[in-house]
Amino acid sequence: MGTARPAHDGAERQRGAVMSRAVLSIGSNLGDRLAHLRSVVDAFAPWLIRVSSVYSTAPWGGVPQQHYLNAVLLVDDPSADARDWLLRGQELEQAAERVREVRWGARTLDVDVVWCADRRSDGVRVCRSTDPTLTLPHPQAHNRAFVLTPWFEIEPEATLEVQGRPSPLRDLLDALDPAEREGVRLTELTLRRAEP
DSSP states (O other): OOOOOOSSOHHHHHTTOEEEEEEEEEEEOSSSHHHHHHHHHHHTGGGEEEEOOOEEEOOSSSOOOOOEEEEEEEEEETTOOHHHHHHHHHHHHHHTTOOOOSTTOOOSOEEEEEEEEEEETTEEEEOOEEETTEEESOTTGGGOHHHHHHHHHHOTTOEEEETTEEEEHHHHHHHSOHHHHHTEEEOSOOSSOOOO
16 A cells, blocks of 8 residues: 655755645535535635635536535645645545545535645655555546636646646646536635625
8 A cells, every 4th residue: 555655854844945735626515515615715724825716516426416516725834745635624524524425425525635746945746645545646636627627727837647647737628528628617606705
């Protein structure tokens, strides 16, 4: 069994030379969907770099259920690694009373770590993991318009490694079936709360 490998040593992290950056895909199709997504934005506020618009998305995976609300967050934290992002997301899923009964089934909240990298003074080093609880980059992200569309919105120059090769998000989106892309619709909802 593989594990998420740190791309740095502890001394570098303490000197501030490394900052963990992650792309998180969030979704909900049970209960107050927007409130569930906002709970993630609120919880990740100290590390939030960018948040996408909210998209309405047809369910993925063939299980009959209502449409999802989806978004993507770009987060940065000098003290976090890939597993920390996973654990933070799982805590929020538990707080939303997520139940894992059916694969690709309905859920109150889903927080997936799609991509993670260490940002260093000499560039970015992508985290790779074969651990079944945290496979990085996410092995299905390139097939999912509900991940790629909001991610492209907030980071249009980003790439995602697929089968060992980095591919621009635009190319990955273009390669999807048109029906997959059309199933992701921009809403007027927002995850940013208005300032008082």
